[in-house]
Amino acid sequence: MGMTMTQKILAKHAGLEKVEAGQLIQVNLDLVLGNDITSPVAIKEFLKTGVKDVFDRSKIAIVPDHFTPNKDIQSAEQCKYVREFAYKHNIENYFEIGEMGIEHCLLPEKGLVVPGDVVIGADSHTCTYGALGAFSTGIGSTDMAAGMATGKGWFKVPGAIKFVLTGKPAKYVSGKDVILHIIGKIGVDGALYKSMEFAGDGLKHLSMDDRFSMANMAIEAGGKNGIFPVDEKTIEYVNNHSNKPYTVYTADDDAVYDEIYNINLSELRPTVAFPHLPDNTRTIDDVGDVKIDQVVIGSCTNGRLEDLRIAAELLKGKKVTKGVRVIVFPGTQKIYLDAMKEGLLEIFIEAGAIVSTPTCGPCLGGHMGILAKGERAIATTNRNFVGRMGHPESEVYLASPAVAAASAIAGKIKNPEEI
Amino acid sequence: MEATGKAFKYGNNVDTDVIIPARYLNTSDPKELGKHCMEDIDTTFVERVQEGDMIIANKNFGCGSSREHAPLAIKASGVSCVIAKSFARIFYRNAINIGLPILECDEAVDGIEANDKIKVDFQRGIIFNETKNETYQAQPFPEFIQEIISSGGLVSYIQKQMK
Ligand code: SF4
Secondary structure, three states, X not given: OEOOHHHHHHHHHHOOOOOOXXXXXXXXXXXXXXXXXXXXXXXXXXXXXXXXXXXXXXXXXXXOOOOOOOOOHHHHHHHHHHHHHHHHOOOOEEOOOOOXXXXXXXXXXXXXXXXXXXXXXXXXXXXXXXXXXXXXXEOOHHHHHHHHHHOEEEEEOOOEEEEEEEOOOOOOOOHXXXXXXXXXXXXXXXXXXXXXXXXXXXXXXXXXXXXHHHHHHHHHHOOOEEEOXXXXXXXXXXXXXXXXXXXXXXXXXXXXXXXXXXXXXXXXXXXXXXXXXXXXXXXXXXXXXXXXXXXXXXXXXXXXXXXXXXXXXXXXXXXXXXXXXXXXXXXXXXXXXXXXXXXXXXXHHHHOOEEOOOOOHHHHOOOOOOEOXXXXXXXXXXXXXXXXXXXXXXXXXXXXXXXXXXXXXXXXXXXXXXX | OEEEEEEEEOOOOOEHHHHOOHHHOOOOOHHHHXXXXXXXXXXXXXXXXXXXXXXXXXXXXXXXXXXXXXXXXHHHOOXXXXXXXXXXXXXXXXXXXXXXXXXXXXXXXXXXXXXOEEEEEOOOOEEEEOOXXXXXXXXXXXXXXXXXXXXXXXXXHHHHHHX
């Protein structure tokens, strides 16, 4: 019986020849991540262990991104606590204002994650790095503390669901649409405990940015991680961003999958998740007439350069509907700068959108774009739970940057093909 | 490591909100939390539970929020072990991290009835039903997980290792 890609990475990091689904193992970690919300708790737990120093100051990343630039006194105090810890322990990968970004956009860009790595993060969207052929998953603050102290983490080896992608997606069908389609199909607990393993020759049509946004939302199907095979696109990305040595793992031919789904990308349509769950999906042809008050383009799901490019392509020379607030928040300083150099920011501003500094901001209803009672937003983020972006009676619709930009122009949810 | 006690039995999807309602989350003191354990699913639980007793539940025990207060409340109430067909992923991690033993075993869940007297041998994964004279086999925990649990959780385990 063979192993899946995830199982092979875990076996290697546990020093074992072989692992099986359900087995409990202890693995060596390549990177431990935390943010401004989860790190303070983890640091307190870390201090309780009595361990004097972190296991490896180059293998810890702390990124205050959720409520930064600090939105209030409490978040300022939290960041201060985290900053002092980072300085005291010489944490190499501590990034704050000026060099920060949304953690899951920033880490790959800084070359901190490479194929074959095992990464844990005290943030549920740590699964994003599966796009690079790494095993990465979200854990709690106690796990982060233990990871910082010992460099080890324990896992239950996950079983797997395989998604075989074929065909070429249409122009306005992006990775976001593919993952929304999958979540709509298997449900928000469809991949509970399991790894979502992507495969098939349709992958060659998905850019790295597409893959990041797909792996990012594995957790929205309950998955432990989502993972992509390493191909030329991955290698190119890694060579451009990192000097770290990497290892390419491939699934065995006789690996065991609990389920296999075949998805023809050429048949997919732009897809929107209606409130209040990411699996409540409809294709753009079935959305009906949904007026919107706000458009949010950004986040760790869709705040990368390609996302901004496609939004700008649609907004170029157009105006957003009067009364609709359009907020663009690039994922990192570098993405921000690149978008500026390419003239994308100018397009957004001329169209009537605003461009924010990188922050999680509106994505989690933190700051910079909170919704009032009864308001509706279309967002390129990953969660549309009750109250996620503000008032419990507000609504969030999840979509791709193309659909979000088209909707900004139309003032209601709109098919980008019709712009 | 062994435990003995009587069984409390529940169904599918016992969520973290019924294990410890959000209205009690203004404290993380285990003793306080233990006083309200299972309150919204079984109002008499806290009065009846005795040191060593076990919770037996069906599928997806501990689903819902990631609050570590849920396993803390169960542990503080005196419960020695939770046996279920499956656990929600985060609850599973949290339980081990705070030192609450949990076991997955379909046969045990099907075989055990409320108030049966149960004995668990964690080292071997053996669940013995004294009332019915039946034995069920669960996957035993590997040594490092047993050590985490017997140390009282992940943080104490690391403390010990560092000594
Ligand atoms: S952008 Fe949103 S989903 Fe991503 S890390 Fe920030 S809050 Fe979480």
